[in-house]
Amino acid sequence: MARKRKGRAVSGWLVVDKPAGITSTAVVNKVRWAFDAQKAGHAGTLDPDATGVLAVALGEATKTVPYITDALKCYRFLVRLGVSTRTDDAEGEVIATSDLRPADDEIAAALAAFRGEIMQIPPQFSAVKIDGERAYDLARDGETVEIAARELWVESLEMIARPDADHVELEMVCGKGGYVRAIARDLGAALGCHGHVQCLRRTWSGPFDAEDGISLDTIDRLARTEELETHLLPLEKGLADLPELPCTPEGAVRLRNGNPGMVISANCEYGDEAWASYQGQPIAVGIYKAGELHPSRVFNL
Structure with missing residues (x-):
C-alpha cells in the first residue's frame, strides 16, 4: 500500500x-x-x-x-570593475586586478556583444554537473574543470547607472539558464579590466x-x-504564457482521466500548447489538436 x-x-x-x-x-x-x-x-x-x-x-x-x-526573467546587478574573483562574485578570493577603468561609452558599446543569442560558459562555482559531480564541489576541492558553453537568449542588457569609476549597474532580461556572474566576468574580460558581480537582485520572473x-x-x-x-x-498563474481553453463537461471528465477531451478554442492552432479549464478550475495542460486537448499534465485539485 x-x-x-x-x-x-x-x-x-x-x-x-x-x-x-x-x-x-x-x-x-x-x-x-x-x-x-x-x-x-x-x-x-x-x-x-x-x-x-x-x-x-x-x-x-x-x-x-x-x-x-x-x-523570461529580469535582473538588476552591480558589477565591480577592476577585480576578478574565483567565484565571479564578491564572496570569492581575488585572482586578478587592473587599474584600467573603461568610460561609459566603452561599456555601452561592449554590451552589444551580450545581447541576442549568445554562448555563455557557466562559472566554475555553479551547479552544472561534470561527470556526475557539481562544478562547485570540484571547484571547492581546488579543481579547474572544462565547462561547455551554453546558448543563452538575452532579450536586453542595458547600463542603468555608473555610481563611480569602479562600478556599473546593469539590467538584463534573459531566458532560461543564464548566469549573471558569467555576464560580469565576460564583460570585464571584454573591456580588459576584469569584473565580478557585487550584488544582484531578480526583479521579476515570468x-x-x-x-x-x-x-x-x-x-x-x-x-x-x-x-x-x-x-x-x-x-x-504559472500558466500565464499559455492560452486557456474552456472544456465541455464531458471533456473535463476525459481530461481528468488522462484522455483527450473536447475544448472550446477561438485562438489556438493545431499543435499549440494550452491549458484547459472547467468552471474556472484548471484541469490539464496539453497539446491542442482538432477540437481536443491531448493532456501532458493533469491537475488533481
Missing part, C-alpha cells in the same frame, strides 16, 4: 522576496513548513547572496514549474514581480495561519 504523504494538499504559488544569505532550497523548505504543504518546489535558483523573486510552487502547482523556469513578494519574516510570523493563505496565488 502506498505511503500517505505528510502535510496538507495545498496548491498554488507564493512569491517570496528572497533576502541575501540564504539558499533557495532553504526558502522552499521554510515555505513548505509554513503551509504544512505536502509538496513544494521553486522555479529558478538564486545564489545565496542574491535577492528578489523566488517563486515557490506548492502541491499541484509544481506541475507548472517548467513554464516559469522557461519564462508573471511574478518582486514588488508583490512576501518576506521571510512575514512567512515566519504568519506560518500555519489563514492570513498566510491570502498570499497564495492560484496554480494557473
Whole structure:
C-alpha cells in the first residue's frame, strides 16, 4: 500500500522576496513548513547572496514549474570593475586586478556583444554537473574543470547607472539558464579590466514581480495561519504564457482521466500548447489538436 504523504494538499504559488544569505532550497523548505504543504518546489535558483523573486510552487502547482523556469526573467546587478574573483562574485578570493577603468561609452558599446543569442560558459562555482559531480564541489576541492558553453537568449542588457569609476549597474532580461556572474566576468574580460558581480537582485520572473513578494519574516510570523493563505496565488498563474481553453463537461471528465477531451478554442492552432479549464478550475495542460486537448499534465485539485 502506498505511503500517505505528510502535510496538507495545498496548491498554488507564493512569491517570496528572497533576502541575501540564504539558499533557495532553504526558502522552499521554510515555505513548505509554513503551509504544512505536502509538496513544494521553486522555479529558478538564486545564489545565496542574491535577492528578489523566488517563486515557490506548492502541491499541484509544481506541475507548472517548467513554464516559469522557461519564462523570461529580469535582473538588476552591480558589477565591480577592476577585480576578478574565483567565484565571479564578491564572496570569492581575488585572482586578478587592473587599474584600467573603461568610460561609459566603452561599456555601452561592449554590451552589444551580450545581447541576442549568445554562448555563455557557466562559472566554475555553479551547479552544472561534470561527470556526475557539481562544478562547485570540484571547484571547492581546488579543481579547474572544462565547462561547455551554453546558448543563452538575452532579450536586453542595458547600463542603468555608473555610481563611480569602479562600478556599473546593469539590467538584463534573459531566458532560461543564464548566469549573471558569467555576464560580469565576460564583460570585464571584454573591456580588459576584469569584473565580478557585487550584488544582484531578480526583479521579476515570468508573471511574478518582486514588488508583490512576501518576506521571510512575514512567512515566519504568519506560518500555519489563514492570513498566510491570502498570499497564495492560484496554480494557473504559472500558466500565464499559455492560452486557456474552456472544456465541455464531458471533456473535463476525459481530461481528468488522462484522455483527450473536447475544448472550446477561438485562438489556438493545431499543435499549440494550452491549458484547459472547467468552471474556472484548471484541469490539464496539453497539446491542442482538432477540437481536443491531448493532456501532458493533469491537475488533481
